[in-house]
């Protein structure tokens with residue numbers, strides 16, 4: 001006889017000839033009291049009903065980039081005007097499938113990263129290594145709790161969530177094969193599913209690295225770290241790391257620390273690896289800049305060795321490094337870059353091959369070895385030039401002017417540049433006046449993608465021209481970024497939960513994502529500063545967080561230096577790298593749990609419904625471009641958080657846009673009055689692209705409005721919305737009256753004026769003696785309003801079936 | 805300066821070399837064609853974009869359209885300079901993304917309640933952003949779209965040709981339209 005015990009508590013008296021296999025031992029004191037909700041480890045259709053609720057209101061919008069498909073050999077197929085391909089798929093559905101694939105790629109990137117970290121850390125520290133995020137975080141892993149239905153206590157426990165995520169990825173990818181889904185709505189539901197998975201794997205990755213590497217644990221007062229070209233001491237060997245997985249670059253710090261030689265080197269990073277280097281080193285590593293700085297850094301000739309890991313790195317990195325004589329060490333198996341595998345080579349052999357130039361680079365997926373090789377290579381290369389780095393985009397001014405003078409203003413570059421930057425005009429102006437200022441201005445917006453150089457019939461090194469034109473400013477750029485703090489504390493949530501849900505804190509603005517900004521990078525600061533000053537909570541991560549650390553004001557200070565790092569009104573909290581985005585979603589979930597006592601365990605739809613109706617949080621990605629950003633945004637959308645993207649975001653092809661005029665779509669069940677109530681269209685979009693910073697500001701304020709706002713909360717939110725609209729759009733917004741439920745919602749200072757407008761322009765009835773609205777609003781304000789759009793949630797709290 | 809027949813007319817070069825589709829490309833049109841389209845339209849509208857904040861001349865021209873009775877939907881913050889010059893836009897707060905979503909809905913009655921628009925003119929947008937919206941309208945609606953932009957917009961039904969090398973010509977073509985309405 002043999003039987004298996006899974007989770008639970010058992011008493012065994014006397015047994016013979018029994019072999020017992022024990023699955024998992026949980027100590028009684030640690031048993032998680034929370035009851036299991038309806039959807040632990042959901043499969044791809046278990047939350048479909050929730051998705052359809054969202055998609056019914058926030059109708060998918062498709063803006064095809066191509067109107068053809070060539071995914072299989074029956075094609076290519078012309079799908080224009082929503083025609084169908086040989087397999088029967090129409091244009092909208094084909095685009096929805098493409099979006100689903102993009103979200104799968106995004107989720108797989110964070111997932112691959114998480115799996116890699118997790119396996120490595122478990123091997124190093126053991127399965128039982130505890131998850132301890134500090135005394136102020138008791139609700140650790142809110143996403144995993146809500147989605148997967150487990151409460152991970154050790155690194156080993158995270159594997160359970162990881163395994164579920166991997167299974168779902170397989171399922172969603174399967175659905176994208178030819179001959180599966182027929183409705184774009186089902187693809188959208190699957191895109192949402194895999195993007196929720198994305199949030200889970202981001203949480204796994206960041207929790208694992210925080211606990212294993214002792215990164216800051218929910219600390220608002222993390223140190224500031226240096227950013228920008230100007231912070232790198234060029235008189236030391238310079239090691240530059242680029243990518244997203246700190247697993248490979250951390251050993252460099254460890255090794256140098258062990259040798260007591262940390263101060264003899266400069267270690268600076270690009271993109272999220274830079275973030276995480278500063279998190280593991282307590283601010284001792286530096287940040288060169290966001291991902292758009294790759295070619296700037298390489299072509300400046302500053303690095304003595306380059307270490308690449310994974311994601312968002314240029315696919316011609318080796319070529320770019322080779323052209324500058326910078327040895328490259330590629331570390332991640334996701335990007336071996338065609339290089340020979342040097343895992344088994346002795347350290348000396350690797351160093352020699354790289355320093356002699358015998359090999360332009362090696363593939364070295366062994367973290368500890370990277371730690372030893374990188375400093376040795378950097379030091380040897382440094383010795384060769386002795387700190388006398390002559391190369392500065394051009395050897396001398398003459399070279400620069402020779403390039404400029406070659407330009408014929410053919411504009412081939414302009415028609416391939418993602419921003420259509422007017423390089424021709426900059427060149428012409430320089431040719432005529434010897435003034436580089438027009439070219440220098442391009443530097444502020446150029447993402448150094450290199451497309452223009454390939455298009456130029458004169459082979460002008462356009463990037464170098466642009467960079468050299470702004471050389472002094474670029475080279476001396478210095479700033480400060482607050483190191484990634486990791487999660488939001490439970491105590492912070494306790495303090496802000498109520499004012500967010502009631503509306504007195506007008507909103508949470510989460511600025512995350514990549515660097516494909518439509519405008520000079522400083523516009524990002526201008527947008528966020530508006531909200532910091534108005535005492536919204538501003539959170540940031542990834543390249544947005546780095547960019548903010550590089551934009552200084554007249555006093556030479558970045559926004560970080562002017563604001564506290566708390567998750568509180570007027571704060572600017574940097575959570576960390578891409579995978580730390582999970583803490584932003586986690587904060588929204590924790591508000592539902594800690595403030596409103598909603599159970600998390602396997603209870604996704606209820607929590608998302610809570611967030612949609614009550615938590616005035618809006619994601620903001622001013623320059624999104626990666627697949628990961630697509631998944632992050634879509635994951636936020638499923639959780640009920642709207643996202644505003646910059647204009648390049650329209651190229652994700654799909655948005656979720658509600659329509660104010662479809663009155664039948666704006667309703668909720670009110671658990672208090674046991675009725676179905678029409679509501680104001682708030683928020684009216686889940687994903688929308690804006691064109692300018694002015695528009696971004698107004699949309700962000702607008703999308704913070706939630707049905708559950710109290711009168712005071714609505715009054716505060718409307719005050720900001722109306723003021724910002726007047727400031728940036730020149731008048732009151734067109735739809736403000738839709739958000740007025742009673743006179744108490746009106747901004748105090750404008751009350752009389754607004755009552756008059758409601759009467760004269762919208763035909764509302766006003767009792768002027770009492771200054772009360774008698775007739776007009778979509779619905780009345782009710783202090784006990786308890787909205788939901790989920791039937792099961794209604795039944796759970798009302799104890800009866802929802803009204804028709 | 806009107807563009808005469810004998811003037812050399814620049815070739816229609818797509819704003820982005822790689823924004824290629826298999827379906828129709830916009831017909832590059834001269835101002836008089838646009839004038840005729842507007843005159844024939846039952847419910848035309850001009851949508852202005854955020855580039856008006858950087859180009860006063862475009863503001864001036866939009867004002868003239870308005871004075872000739874073409875209603876304006878202002879997006880991207882373009883409402884501010886327009887309102888300062890006496891324009892009353894039909895809407896100011898909705899983004900082009902949202903307005904396009906509304907346009908795609910045959911049931912939409914327009915911001916003025918008179919029914920959906922049949923001719924939509926676009927002026928003052930970031931080219932890549934506008935291009936996506938024009939693509940949506942091309943594939944999923946019957947609306948006639950006209951791009952009055954410096955860059956040729958392939959997904960519009962009608963577009964100005966590429967005028968990036970000659971801004972004066974661009975402005976004069978816009979002037980020619982408003983002067984002939």
Ligand code: SF4
Nearest residue numbers: 069072075077085087
């Ligand atoms: S997947 Fe369908 S639409 Fe695409 S090429 Fe094949 S048959 Fe054509």
Ligand code: SF4
Nearest residue numbers: 417446447449450452
């Ligand atoms: S490198 Fe800069 S200027 Fe050249 S195409 Fe890319 S963004 Fe445009």
Ligand code: SF4
Nearest residue numbers: 407408410411413456
């Ligand atoms: S492609 Fe080259 S020659 Fe032509 S405008 Fe651009 S920089 Fe000048």
